[in-house]
Amino acid sequence: MKLIIQIPCLNEAETLETALNDLPRQIQGIDTIEYLIINDGSQDDTVKVAKDWGVHYVVNFTRNKGLAKGFLAGIDACLKNGADIIVNTDADNQYCGADIEKLVRPILNGASDIVIGERPIDQTEHFSPLKKKLQHFGSWVVRVASNTDIPDAPSGFRAYSREAAMRLNVTNEYTYTLETIVQAGRERIAMDSVPIQTNAQLRPSRLFGSMFGYVKKSMLTIIRAFMMYKPLQFFTILGSVPFFAGVGVGIRFLVYMCLGQAGGHVQSLVLASTLLIMGFMIYVIGLQADLIAANRKILEDVQYQVRRLAYGGKPVGASFRNDGYERDGLDEKTGTAAGRELL
Secondary structure, rough: EEEEEEEEEOOOOOOOOHHHHHHOOOOOOOEEEEEEEEOOOOOOOHHHHHHOOOOOEEEEEOOOOOHHHHHHHHHHHHHHHHEEEEEOOOOOOOOOHHHHHHHHHHHHHHOOOOOEEEEOOHHHOOOOOHHHHHHHHHHHHHHHOOOOOOOOOOOOOEEEHHHHHHOOOOOOOOHHHHHHHHHHHHHHOOEEEEEEEEEOOOOOOOOOOOOHHHHHHHHHHHHHHHHHOHHHHHHHHHHHHHHHHHHHHHHHHHHHOOOOOOHHHHHHHHHHHHEEEEEEEHHHHHHHHHHHHHHHHHHHHHHHHHHHHHOOOOOOOOOOOOOOOOOOOOOOOOOOOOOOOOO
């Protein structure tokens, strides 16, 4: 059973060694623990610090491509190198390395395929009162959109089984945390959360420049994910607003017509017709989007099968037990030299 811990990095030379030193060297039930960093276009000595420390893999981008693309590149590299479980953490040592065992335990027990660390948001001192409220609100919106009960959706401290990792798809360039939960909820992937602790802040967050920017990007990400994965429901709700408004205005016109006063309310008839047509057109868009979503589901299944053929191995997690197996043509020794650059 191999665990690979991946860390996205952007100019993290000052804090990376601290984060690496905090990671576990052994966990009961895990045979091998390896470490991987995603160098997302760093301009400092991030890669040198990682190699000097002894990380096993470096995914290297010459230019910054964003958190979401870096995350997926790391997942791909972990799968290629035979990871049975993948843990994602941060380079600023925000999360306690000792809690990684809590993350992987439900996967080892076959209870979950994705486990997300629940931070003590209300007790985190460097979170402002506004950010705490927004974190709770954003998590609530994601729970509604994904039909899950994950209490801390923005948390990047999470573990994936091999099965779940091969099903991941992220189209957003801002972050992966919210969209992957909505996707997992849609795919009915077994998902759980465990309480974790956080360390003292070493540096401010670089994910957003302002609170307004954070709220804007997060809401757009949630809406886009909801529209992609539940399009018929989304456009039905959206189209119902003008449609039923048009029905109300139309009823008003009919009342005046029955009273013999329709002549002065022709504008209501025009407005009602416009709103009804708008609502109907949005309903039609919803049907078309639902057909596209069905086709997307087929493509995702094809992509999953391609990944299974490319990466080999029987997945472990909620749906698959690790009863001892051989990977299909995959050499576990491939690319295990310290500091090897994958990209």
